[in-house]
Amino acid sequence: MTDQPFSLSRRGIASLALGGAAVALQARSASAQQAAAPASQALVSTEWLAANLRDPKVRIIEVSVNPGLFERGHIPGATNVSWHRDLVETVRRDIASRDQIQNLLRRAGVTEDSTVVLYGDNNNWFAAWGAWVFDIYGVRDVRLLDGGRRKWEAEGRAVSTRPVQPTASNLTLAAAPNLALRARLTDVVPIAQNQAAEVKLLDIRSPDEYSGRIFAPQGFQELAIRAGHIPGAVNVPWGQAVRPDGTFKSVDELRALYAAVGIDGSKPIVVYCRIGERSSHSWFALKRLLGYQNVRQYDGSWTEYGNAVGVPISNPAGTVWGAT
Structure with a gap:
């Protein structure tokens, strides 16, 4: 199930494009000044x-x-x-x-x-x-x-x-x-509308959250009233990046994990979860451990996106808020 698309005027799209260009320029500048730490x-x-x-x-x-x-x-x-x-x-x-x-x-x-x-x-x-x-x-x-x-x-x-x-x-x-490390709703909507196909969108929540079977893990208070994920996002749950003792997997293992869904650092990456805490963990793996330069966290994540009005949503499970 996909909601009606969020509409943007030509001026709005142009503004987003200019904003994206500014962030990209800042990202390139930051990369030139300091490479990511191994x-x-x-x-x-x-x-x-x-x-x-x-x-x-x-x-x-x-x-x-x-x-x-x-x-x-x-x-x-x-x-x-x-x-x-x-x-x-x-x-x-x-x-x-x-x-x-x-x-x-x-x-x-x-x-x-x-x-x-x-x-x-x-x-x-x-x-x-x-x-x-x-x-x-x-x-x-x-x-x-x-x-x-x-x-x-x-x-x-x-x-x-x-x-x-x-x-x-x-x-x-x-x-x-350094705003090149952060994504906002206005950066993510064009990706969902397939207007920014060069950007890789990574959802690191559980498969049940991603598919729309549940709104949030049991016991968590921050909720969205829509289930599903941002269209175009691929799903690699954060826990796949760690070993049983909680330590990160090796660099080679992490590189292969994300490459399997088409994320190899060659294109900009935006990562999100529910409120930004789990995606911080995956951001750290991509940016700090793998050294991929253009990695942004969308900290508004699903509680912002899933509560926004008129944005496109992919909800394979079809779960509806308030249904009995």
Whole structure:
């Protein structure tokens, strides 16, 4: 089942084209200035972190979504960041502002030469969101703890309940965010209308969400009133990118995984999920581990798109909101 198409005036399409050209130009500029870090510079192992806990240049930040985890025990020296309060705007739906992120990082003791290691629960979903936001604001060296909190605990490594108060820094972030890492609804609609065929759209939700059998996984609060996926999107669930212990698969395995659905980095990629947390994880795999240059996250994701009026939707399962 496909809804009636979202209509755009010629002026609107031209405006989108100009906007897309500007983002592409910015992406090429960013690529010329700094190539994507290889996987060895994007991840740290639990062994590496355990050996570097006392290094003053390593700043550890936990981003867990479940309340109370940090207080019950965290990696020694870590500071706590709340996804709900610190990494997003709490009133309007948006990422945190430059000033918010700059103040957060200053409080965490992050300096220009720090290595920032992010980790958290839920397979690092929200830690990956943090990495995406930090990249947008130009934080120099941001890495994920491979396997996250789950692997650290499974190995019986040290945890602490003692809060830390790092010496505040005077870090200054770049004046302008890197908007080439982010996609908006106005970028995605032309893809759905087949007006931007050169862009690869990747849906990393479960097959049941993608097909429209369900609106969201059981127990999740943020919902759309339409089921299905954005037309033209291919489906690679985020969990296919990790091993049973939560660590990322090898670069060769990841490259083959995405190439199987036609995503090889030769064309621009837009990735989405439900609210942007799971797609942050897949964005990290594509951008930071595989080094594909033009990868954007559509953080509005399905809760924005599936609630928008008049946009085209593919709903193979035919599930209808409110049907009994």
